[in-house]
Amino acid sequence: MADPMRIRAQVAGDKATVRVLMSHEMETGQRKDSSGKAIPAWFIQEVTVAHNGAPVMTAQWGPSVSKNPFMQCAIKGAKAGDKVTVSWTDNKGDKRTDEATVS
Amino acid sequence: MQTRREMLAHSATVVGLLGAAGMLPAAAQAAWNEAAFSAKTLADVVKAMGGGAPAESKDVTVTGPDIAENGAVVPVGASSSAAGVKRLMLLVEKNPNALAASFDLTDKVEANVTTRVKMGQSSNVYAVAMMGDGKVMYAVKEIKVTLGGCGG
Amino acid sequence: MKIDKKLAGLACAAGAAVLLAGCATGPSANLDAEFKAMLQNSFSARGIAKMDRLDQDLGQAACSSAKQPPEAVLKQIEGEALASIKWPTGGQYFGDWTRADKLAQSGVGMAWNNPTTDPKTNGGQCYNCHQIDKKEISFGTIGPSLYNYGKLRGVKDVTDPKVAPIIQYTWGKLYNSKAYAGCSNMPRFGHAKILDEEQMRDLMSLLLDPRSPVNQ
Amino acid sequence: MKHPITLTALAALALTGATAAWAQKTASDGIAEYRELLADGNPAELFEVKGEELWKKARGPKNASLEKCDLGKGPGVVKGAWAELPRYFADTGRVQDLESRLLTCMETLQGFKAAEIAKLDFGKGEMANVTALSTWISGQSKGFGFNLPQNHALERKMYALGEKAFFYRGGPMDFSCASCHGEEGKRIRLQDLPVLYKNPGDGLGMAAWPAYRVSNGQMWGMQQRLSDCYRLQRFPNPDFASDVTIALQTYMGVNQKGAKIITPALKR
Numbered sequence A: 001m002a003d004p005m006r007i008r009a010q011v012a013g014d015k016a017t018v019r020v021l022m023s024h025e026m027e028t029g030q031r032k033d034s035s036g037k038a039i040p041a042w043f044i045q046e047v048t049v050a051h052n053g054a055p056v057m058t059a060q061w062g063p064s065v066s067k068n069p070f071m072q073c074a075i076k077g078a079k080a081g082d083k084v085t086v087s088w089t090d091n092k093g094d095k096r097t098d099e100a101t102v103s
Numbered sequence B: 001m002q003t004r005r006e007m008l009a010h011s012a013t014v015v016g017l018l019g020a021a022g023m024l025p026a027a028a029q030a031a032w033n034e035a036a037f038s039a040k041t042l043a044d045v046v047k048a049m050g051g052g053a054p055a056e057s058k059d060v061t062v063t064g065p066d067i068a069e070n071g072a073v074v075p076v077g078a079s080s081s082a083a084g085v086k087r088l089m090l091l092v093e094k095n096p097n098a099l100a101a102s103f104d105l106t107d108k109v110e111a112n113v114t115t116r117v118k119m120g121q122s123s124n125v126y127a128v129a130m131m132g133d134g135k136v137m138y139a140v141k142e143i144k145v146t147l148g149g150c151g152g
Numbered sequence C: 001m002k003i004d005k006k007l008a009g010l011a012c013a014a015g016a017a018v019l020l021a022g023c024a025t026g027p028s029a030n031l032d033a034e035f036k037a038m039l040q041n042s043f044s045a046r047g048i049a050k051m052d053r054l055d056q057d058l059g060q061a062a063c064s065s066a067k068q069p070p071e072a073v074l075k076q077i078e079g080e081a082l083a084s085i086k087w088p089t090g091g092q093y094f095g096d097w098t099r100a101d102k103l104a105q106s107g108v109g110m111a112w113n114n115p116t117t118d119p120k121t122n123g124g125q126c127y128n129c130h131q132i133d134k135k136e137i138s139f140g141t142i143g144p145s146l147y148n149y150g151k152l153r154g155v156k157d158v159t160d161p162k163v164a165p166i167i168q169y170t171w172g173k174l175y176n177s178k179a180y181a182g183c184s185n186m187p188r189f190g191h192a193k194i195l196d197e198e199q200m201r202d203l204m205s206l207l208l209d210p211r212s213p214v215n216q
Numbered sequence D: 001m002k003h004p005i006t007l008t009a010l011a012a013l014a015l016t017g018a019t020a021a022w023a024q025k026t027a028s029d030g031i032a033e034y035r036e037l038l039a040d041g042n043p044a045e046l047f048e049v050k051g052e053e054l055w056k057k058a059r060g061p062k063n064a065s066l067e068k069c070d071l072g073k074g075p076g077v078v079k080g081a082w083a084e085l086p087r088y089f090a091d092t093g094r095v096q097d098l099e100s101r102l103l104t105c106m107e108t109l110q111g112f113k114a115a116e117i118a119k120l121d122f123g124k125g126e127m128a129n130v131t132a133l134s135t136w137i138s139g140q141s142k143g144f145g146f147n148l149p150q151n152h153a154l155e156r157k158m159y160a161l162g163e164k165a166f167f168y169r170g171g172p173m174d175f176s177c178a179s180c181h182g183e184e185g186k187r188i189r190l191q192d193l194p195v196l197y198k199n200p201g202d203g204l205g206m207a208a209w210p211a212y213r214v215s216n217g218q219m220w221g222m223q224q225r226l227s228d229c230y231r232l233q234r235f236p237n238p239d240f241a242s243d244v245t246i247a248l249q250t251y252m253g254v255n256q257k258g259a260k261i262i263t264p265a266l267k268r
Helices: B004-020 B034-038 B042-048 C002-014 C017-024 C027-042 C058-062 C071-084 C097-105 C161-175 C197-208 D004-016 D018-023 D027-039 D044-056 D098-108 D114-118 D125-139 D153-167 D177-181 D222-232 D243-255
Strands: A006-012 A015-021 A044-051 A054-061 A070-076 A083-090 A095-101 B054-056 B060-063 B074-080 B085-092 B099-105 B112-117 B123-131 B136-145 D087-089 D094-096 D211-213 D218-220 D265-267
Touching (some): A006 A083, A006 A095, A054 A070, B034 B042, B034 B099, B042 B054, B042 B085, B042 B123, B060 B123, B074 B085, B074 B123, B074 D027, B085 B112, B099 B112, C027 D153, C027 D243, C058 C071, D027 D265, D044 D125, D087 D153, D094 D098, D098 D125, D098 D222, D114 D125, D153 D177, D153 D243, D222 D243
Parallel strands (some): B054 B136, B060 B136, D211 D265
Antiparallel strands (some): A006 A015, A015 A070, A044 A054, A044 A083, A054 B099, A070 B112, A083 A095, B074 B112, B085 B099, B123 B136, D087 D094
């Protein structure tokens, strides 16, 4: 199972800045291993951000997003104590969901 | 603590809610947009995403360094000052496939996202904003990728 | 000095019986012996990098401290290095600068994970330490800038006998840098068989050919 | 929304030529800007989370956690421990660095075979766990200044041996540590090189490792940093936790007394 994400959500004025680090190889499918065999593509395809359970953003990613991806966005009207949930799904169907509290 | 099954269920609910609320453009409700992620140019990506002809605009900003110390991790961002942006995209012109990431927004988030992308070589990077009516605006910036380390 | 003796004394007290003989010959000899033993115990041969890479020649040994060796030793290193230089076959110093950029850019070669020590698979490591072509902004500064190397030295025609000394010096510097500075940081590309004659000729052209991007 | 300043700037560019304006910004300014943009959100945090879990979790043949591990400041004391390593440990009779000490604890407390782990490649199996553990542990010394003890004779001997190792030239390229880290203001390509026979300043040199390497997306501990330095020196391979790696850390750590630790850092 995939390792946990690191989510930080901090209030900045009338919004909360959300910073997410995800643990993922993000293999492009264009590299070869030492024996010359192509390493198959393996990457996060979809990321969803929800605020107190209500979805606020969905992203589609390709394999050129960097390994151990970082994403930042800002949720309007989010206050301290609110919950921010981030979920991802990769091209092998693996999933991960983590939650953080806005501070 | 949530179990894995609960998490999966929750995740499915989230996606379902997005669809039901009609907050997603047609393309995102379908599976991952393979056509857009295999396109080679800005025009083809936008076409695959269902947008009109892209026009350069001051209302869109692309952020990133002038020089990247390493192409494996290049911090880039897209933002727009225009009202009603439905989608922000980040493209790297000279990558094998141009589209790196696409963000479908609701009015609950700011039109301002940041991520990090791989760049095979120095290239133009595009930030693209798609509006509800299919209008497409973009900004472009060149980012130089340098070789580093001893290279052994 | 005082600290050194105290240190060695304690090291002897703490050390095993076999080291006691070393202590009798003085603190630094003892530390040297312990150091040599530590290297042997700490490293393992891996791939092309065998344990003989820890063996030092005169120059390597003399240049292994914060201080430069005495003048006489430096002169000896430089003399031996100069005598070691193999001048190019048939007096042919030049190759093709268009092939040299790839060589100058590459830092690959001679590490334990490289499959072979064949020079043809090695890079010249040049940009790691030197500025060369002005278009490459990612260059090191351990060595001096080589931008306009030939131009600054008045090389307008490489066949002009007046520039022969600078051509020979440049070949010698690439082949065995220690001929001109006994403790130079620069590898001995020819002497250590990192690059072959053909590769060195290409680098000579990159540095000295008036048409090379280096001299624009 | 109007951008009067941007428009003025654009007009100026049109007059002077874009190239001239670009040239004013040097390559190093550009690199500094790049690092600034990456500073917030270091993937090393992912490894810190993993390392903390590993420390507290009952694992290994003895199904025990590492919470009784003595890193030099007493059993279980993690805060500030990295700032005082390597140091002498009476129970093993050796000067140990963080990673070799972790192997000792994994063997004595958890029942792992330290010698087997030491043979693994970096990033593989339990070796990856050692790296995650050292990432978290080093992070618990963030803001501390290096303060390696030199009271024990073996600690002082390790310093002296480390000094010799630092300047020892060998291999087909005649490199020593000092070839790259012995002079002020030098760099390889665009990477500034810290001078490591003295205190290079806060957050530089040893004070920046363990670090996440953006070039390969790997988390590296100090052992891997030194191993790769020796690979690029074209030396044979230093064994994991071997005396030469501990001697060098002692030498550099003592020289860097007081330098503020910023681990885990982000490197090229």
